[in-house]
Amino acid sequence: MKRLTEMKAGEEGVIISINGDNRYVGRITSIGITPGCRIRIVKNDKNRPVIVFTRDTMIALNSKESMNIEVEEAKR
Amino acid sequence: MTDKNETVIALLGQPNSGKSTLFNALTGLRQHVGNWPGKTVEKKEGTFTHNGVDYLVADLPGTYSLSANSDEEMITRDYIASGKADVVCILADSSQLERSLYMLADFAGIEVPCFLILNMCDVSKDQGKEIDVKSMQDKLGIPVILFSAPDVKNYDVFYKALETALENKTTLDATDLERRYAELYEYSAIRNTLGDLKDGYRTSAWLSAKAMEGDAPVIANIKGKLGGSNLSEFENVIKNIERGVLKTGETKFAWIDDLISGSVTKETKARELGKFDRLITHRFWGKAVVVITILLGLLASFIPALPFMGIGQGIASCANPLNDALTGVGCPGFIAAILTDVIIRSLSFVIQMIGFVFGVTLVFGLLEEIGVMARISYVFDNTMGRLGLQGKSVMPFLISFGCTMGGAAGTRVIDNWGQKVLTIALSWAIPCGAAWAVIPMLSTIFFGAWTPVIITAILIVMIIHMWITAKVFGKALVKPSDRCGMIMELPPYHKPKWGSLLRYVLGRTKETFIRSSKVVLLVAFVFWLLSYSKTGDASSTALFKFGQTIEPFTLFFGMKWQTFVAFIASSLGKEGSLGVLSTIYTGAGSLSVGALVDGGAAENINELLLANITKPEALAFIFAITFNMPCIVALAATYQETHSVKWTSIIGTYYTLTALVLAGIAYHIGLLIW
Numbered sequence: 240m241k242r243l244t245e246m247k248a249g250e251e252g253v254i255i256s257i258n259g260d261n262r263y264v265g266r267i268t269s270i271g272i273t274p275g276c277r278i279r280i281v282k283n284d285k286n287r288p289v290i291v292f293t294r295d296t297m298i299a300l301n302s303k304e305s306m307n308i309e310v311e312e313a314k315r
Numbered sequence: 316m317t318d319k320n321e322t323v324i325a326l327l328g329q330p331n332s333g334k335s336t337l338f339n340a341l342t343g344l345r346q347h348v349g350n351w352p353g354k355t356v357e358k359k360e361g362t363f364t365h366n367g368v369d370y371l372v373a374d375l376p377g378t379y380s381l382s383a384n385s386d387e388e389m390i391t392r393d394y395i396a397s398g399k400a401d402v403v404c405i406l407a408d409s410s411q412l413e414r415s416l417y418m419l420a421d422f423a424g425i426e427v428p429c430f431l432i433l434n435m436c437d438v439s440k441d442q443g444k445e446i447d448v449k450s451m452q453d454k455l456g457i458p459v460i461l462f463s464a465p466d467v468k469n470y471d472v473f474y475k476a477l478e479t480a481l482e483n484k485t486t487l488d489a490t491d492l493e494r495r496y497a498e499l500y501e502y503s504a505i506r507n508t509l510g511d512l513k514d515g516y517r518t519s520a521w522l523s524a525k526a527m528e529g530d531a532p533v534i535a536n537i538k539g540k541l542g543g544s545n546l547s548e549f550e551n552v553i554k555n556i557e558r559g560v561l562k563t564g565e566t567k568f569a570w571i572d573d574l575i576s577g578s579v580t581k582e583t584k585a586r587e588l589g590k591f592d593r594l595i596t597h598r599f600w601g602k603a604v605v606v607i608t609i610l611l612g613l614l615a616s617f618i619p620a621l622p623f624m625g626i627g628q629g630i631a632s633c634a635n636p637l638n639d640a641l642t643g644v645g646c647p648g649f650i651a652a653i654l655t656d657v658i659i660r661s662l663s664f665v666i667q668m669i670g671f672v673f674g675v676t677l678v679f680g681l682l683e684e685i686g687v688m689a690r691i692s693y694v695f696d697n698t699m700g701r702l703g704l705q706g707k708s709v710m711p712f713l714i715s716f717g718c719t720m721g722g723a724a725g726t727r728v729i730d731n732w733g734q735k736v737l738t739i740a741l742s743w744a745i746p747c748g749a750a751w752a753v754i755p756m757l758s759t760i761f762f763g764a765w766t767p768v769i770i771t772a773i774l775i776v777m778i779i780h781m782w783i784t785a786k787v788f789g790k791a792l793v794k795p796s797d798r799c800g801m802i803m804e805l806p807p808y809h810k811p812k813w814g815s816l817l818r819y820v821l822g823r824t825k826e827t828f829i830r831s832s833k834v835v836l837l838v839a840f841v842f843w844l845l846s847y848s849k850t851g852d853a854s855s856t857a858l859f860k861f862g863q864t865i866e867p868f869t870l871f872f873g874m875k876w877q878t879f880v881a882f883i884a885s886s887l888g889k890e891g892s893l894g895v896l897s898t899i900y901t902g903a904g905s906l907s908v909g910a911l912v913d914g915g916a917a918e919n920i921n922e923l924l925l926a927n928i929t930k931p932e933a934l935a936f937i938f939a940i941t942f943n944m945p946c947i948v949a950l951a952a953t954y955q956e957t958h959s960v961k962w963t964s965i966i967g968t969y970y971t972l973t974a975l976v977l978a979g980i981a982y983h984i985g986l987l988i989w
Binding site for chain 1: 379380382384410411412413414417421528529558560561564565568586587588596598689692693694696697799800801802803804805806807
């Protein structure tokens with residue numbers, strides 16, 4: 240298990256848990272990121288939001304807040 | 316139904332669902348943009364007539380859900396729950412169907428007639444996705460259509476669905492979703508305490524799910540309605556729920572999966588970053604690419620602006636011949652002056668400005684629509700976040716080096732009203748093209764080889780100014796709840812929808828023209844009154860007398876009455892300040908609104924200035940006019956974009972005062988040096 244921010248571009252995984260306050264969890268759910276959904280890292284540069292791909296959508300996520308997301312890496 | 320007997324349609328959809336395209340196509344130029352009462356959120360309404368029925372369309376703010384996390388979401392759901400809308404049109408993006416149906420799932424349980432539009436069917440078709448609308452319609456009990464909003468020739472399906480929904484009052488069948496919710500222990504516990512409790516159009520199931528998500532307004536509402544043991548039981552259950560939204564969210568997506576599983580043949584591939592995306596999001600080159608993109612956009616926006624500028628200047632050149640002609644036929648000088656000096660000149664400024672607003676709205680609207688703005692936001696998120704702004708704010712800032720009014724028009728791509736106003740407020744601190752034309756010249760006259768130092772000082776002050784101004788206004792404009800990190804979709808690049816875009820741009824330009832004309836006419840008239848003299852001798856005008864009277868006060872800021880009057884004139888247009896100074900020092904000629912904005916200094920202005928102004932005073936004057944209000948049209952554009960008299964006056968006053976303070980500081984530093 241890894242934090243989302245520790246993953247590198249091209250890696251895939253399944254979301255295990257999302258922490259944070261209600262507001263953050265609500266926002267991230269409504270854009271389509273929920274526990275159990277499959278996710279792929281498109282780009283993860285220093286000092287930039289993380290770009291992920293999930294449910295047919297490319298999404299940029301603030302990297303500090305993304306520490307709240309834990310991912311089980313998928314074997315390639 | 317409105318009191319004008321219009322049927323009300325509310326458009327509900329996530330950002331990028333094509334909501335604005337539909338809104339523009341339906342209402343065309345019959346739009347009105349304002350603010351929601353008491354809220355810092357833009358309100359867009361428009362009207363159209365179909366089959367003899369008058370409709371009012373409310374374009375609700377684009378949000379991802381109907382929770383209570385922001386003003387936008389609160390407005391959206393309060394509007395829907397109030398029953399003001401006769402029908403709700405829910406939009407989803409058929410190319411990202413699963414994710415964008417979240418709004419539908421969040422809506423389920425509100426018993427207002429509705430229908431569902433699966434927009435961008437051209438894109439999903441290209442993806443090889445086949446969507447069985449009939450089966451979705453049967454499951455949901457409302458009209459569902461495949462649709463492409465830019466394709467205005469095929470709007471019949473839309474009108475048909477609209478009429479069916481209105482006629483049969485089709486409400487969304489949420490029983491299957493409720494059955495799924497009931498499997499959640501916390502939901503059932505809440506639902507039991509609620510009994511048959513409803514809130515207007517919102518079912519107890521909807522209220523229970525929201526309560527489980529920790530939705531504060533809903534919980535407070537329920538508490539107000541429950542009594543006795545149910546209340547304490549409800550409070551007990553709520554207290555022990557943590558991150559309930561994760562569970563209800565999963566349930567909603569499970570319901571969506573089930574809804575589309577039989578209806579969609581899915582063959583979508585994972586999307587990668589394209590060539591341009593890799594360049595614009597590059598770790599090192601990204602920012603440079605963004606800056607170049609914006610500067611090219613700025614250049615491009617001059618092309619549609621040029622004809623307007625020509626027309627505007629043409630009108631201005633009629634002013635003098637007309638004045639001569641009028642006085643020639645015996646028209647009183649007073650009336651001729653109002654007609655030519657105030658009305659024609661003002662009209663000329665506004666038309667020239669409109670050209671630029673048109674160009675900027677078109678070019679940057681286009682960049683927004685094809686998806687480039689989202690990338691810009693990503694690249695500058697960290698930098699602009701420090702000022703409490705979105706990454707997109709970098710665009711208006713860069714435009715403001717050319718023209719503040721263009722920058723203000725560019726802020727329309729910022730979807731949060733408070734951040735938009737803050738961006739405009741900060742962009743005023745950026746010296747515009749007119750300042751760059753005046754300042755280097757003035758500093759060369761007084762400081763010669765030291766000019767680069769002065770320019771550097773101005774740029775440093777600009778950055779500090781923006782930082783302080785962000786702190787001063789940030790608290791009131793950008794709530795802590797809006798200062799959250801980026802969660803933003805990077806949509807695939809879309810082909811531009813020219814028809815819809817042009818309709819939008821024309822509508823916006825028309826509105827800007829009307830509103831700005833009012834502001835410019837008013838200010839020009841007041842200034843004209845102040846600078847009017849019967850004899851044509853400038854020294855007998857109210858403006859000069861005012862300057863002379865308060866000189867003891869302005870001297871503290873390093874300004875004698877002459878430079879102070881020029882400072883006031885620079886609020887209308889920076890080039891004008893030199894014209895005013897030469898009028899004063901030569902003691903010849905009269906002041907006119909035209910001369911003020913167009914400039915026109917005496918030939919020996921250099922000697923005049925050196926003879927009359929000391930170095931510390933010159934330094935004070937340079938800082939005063941650089942950081943003063945940019946110009947009269949920037950003020951008008953600020954009013955147009957913020958829709959707020961209050962904020963326009965606050966920003967205007969703030970800049971006049973800070974310019975004086977900066978001048979004072981510069982003056983006293985100058986006194987130490989020279």
